[in-house]
Amino acid sequence: MAGKSEANVTIKSIAEELGVSFSTVAKALNNDPLVKEETRERVREKAAQLGYLPNSLAKGLRSKTSKTVGVILNDIENPTRTHIVKKISVDLAKYGYTTLIFDSLYDLSIERKNLLTVLSRLPDCVVISPVSVHAENLSLLSNMYDRTVILSRMFDAVPANYVHMDHRRGGYISAKTMLENGHSRNIIFVEPSEFPSSDQFLEGVKQAYQEHGVSFNEVMMVYGTPSLEVGYQGLCDLLDQNTRQFKVPTTGVIASCDLFAFGVYRAAAKFGIRIPDDLSIIGYDDNPMAALSTPPLTTMYMPKEAIASHCSEILISKLINKDPVIKSYSLEPYLVQRDSIKKIN
Amino acid sequence: MAGKSEANVTIKSIAEELGVSFSTVAKALNNDPLVKEETRERVREKAAQLGYLPNSLAKGLRSKTSKTVGVILNDIENPTRTHIVKKISVDLAKYGYTTLIFDSLYDLSIERKNLLTVLSRLPDCVVISPVSVHAENLSLLSNMYDRTVILSRMFDAVPANYVHMDHRRGGYISAKTMLENGHSRNIIFVEPSEFPSSDQFLEGVKQAYQEHGVSFNEVMMVYGTPSLEVGYQGLCDLLDQNTRQFKVPTTGVIASCDLFAFGVYRAAAKFGIRIPDDLSIIGYDDNPMAALSTPPLTTMYMPKEAIASHCSEILISKLINKDPVIKSYSLEPYLVQRDSIKKIN
DNA sequence: TTGTACGCGTTATCAG
């Protein structure tokens, strides 16, 4: 039953109770070897008894280090991102750091606001997955690029730490897989072109098409932010509502995220289109659902554990070991073959 | 190109540049009507030009309100929890609040540590889903119960705000559903009994058994923290590895979370046990995977949007409208019928 | 309309 309801207990108030100066208390609490063993003990006891909690705000103000890490992502509900959030918050909590979470909702102006509120709290490090390839907002971090981890491909103007998924390669493998299975007329679902990952993905896709001598003009593109709805609506729009046939001959879908794919699943179910018999599909992410869906979705696995670990590792090396070196990791997605693609001629 | 690399720009430094006192600057920046329109304008311009950012730590120290909300949950990777985190962080960000995230990993001592670090940051509100029915840790919040939202059933000793899922009813419906489909010999997967939700769930299950005149002694219980592994291992352990038959006659599984159910799916697939032909199963949570699994999982839907909304609503009424009233919501899960249960006699 | 002075809870420096 520690002292509660009391006005805030501070080093000053415990100093008064003990009849010593507050600076002695401060030293005692910080294990300063200069204070007598006995007084230190008395102070600690009193502190415990009163339920003293150091005020992190005051600490931060004084020491210019807030023991916080700002994390700014888009859609923290996406399992890959959530995994990163969890890893970071759990790892850093061990060292007394706390994680400040922001979701930019794929919106540039929200991202900017998030960045400003984060910065006003003097974070020791910042992790950000930028909304856009246009890195304007990132310049707000210019004072602390060396303590910033960016989760996207590198920006020349931004000398920060990077943990990057090679979406170019991901797109390449996705498309190649479809093409090798005989699918040369695909619908491609992809994020809006301003997204940092989007053009990379498409570059990879185009390369695969080129290598297979298939014209990229034949593809139908659907752009949208990651969600089931986009996949669902996208497929519906490409179908003739009466005949339930594709308006343009199509045998496959290349999705730049699994959510798109699941939206397609849903639409296909509605229109009696069988996967993979009538329509083959490849996803991207290896969302936990992918293995359990009907049929299990062939998709590209993103090593989210590795992303999270590298990210966390960089943070800890900065925060704990004061490592000044800027680091960059590039990770490769790989194919997970399941049952959503049928080989045709 | 705002002034960067500069030493921190503070109200003091912008005051110097302008040749006015820093308190004038402070007032101007806070829209104090007492300052002349013109000076206010000059101050704002200078501030913008210099890239001034208010120091939240200093503000908080001074005003005793940190504009933060601490959120302490178990397993923030769980979709229901993630949804809450997202909703809170997005809603509060609009008002300039930032969300402090902690994951207690179902561990009492970690929860305690999280609580202490949160409190040291003087949060304006706290949201917590307690690890244990033993509410010891919660007493740390006694100074601010009225600004605390607890996501679990009510504790008599803790007069806080509550948003509660009625797991008793959830367990009742789960079991009733199985029993009505002829499954009276079930394996029950539940969280450890110290979990706030666990005993409630079981109470509901027992009631259903009783109403159906089925002895509860026949059930096999498997306890574990929510994870695929527990479900997987649990089923494996109950099977004879040679005959691939259940050691004890069993036709159904009642899982207190979908992750258990998916673990069972996986084990069943490994041993050639068909769901629902050989084994019926009901989950709990309506994880997004549930609709997409093979077969789609019959489960109990948790109104996570409602939980998150209520939670967010309470926070905003406290933070913005300074509403002193303590509120309590109880929400009911409901059955989502899909294809993982087969009716037998 | 603007400036002065003080305090929020710490840490850190310097005397005693």
Add this chain to the structure above:
DNA sequence: CTGATAACGCGTACAA
């Protein structure tokens, strides 16, 4: 070994 004292950046009574 302990105690004053200043400073971190900001808000706010009060004085000018």
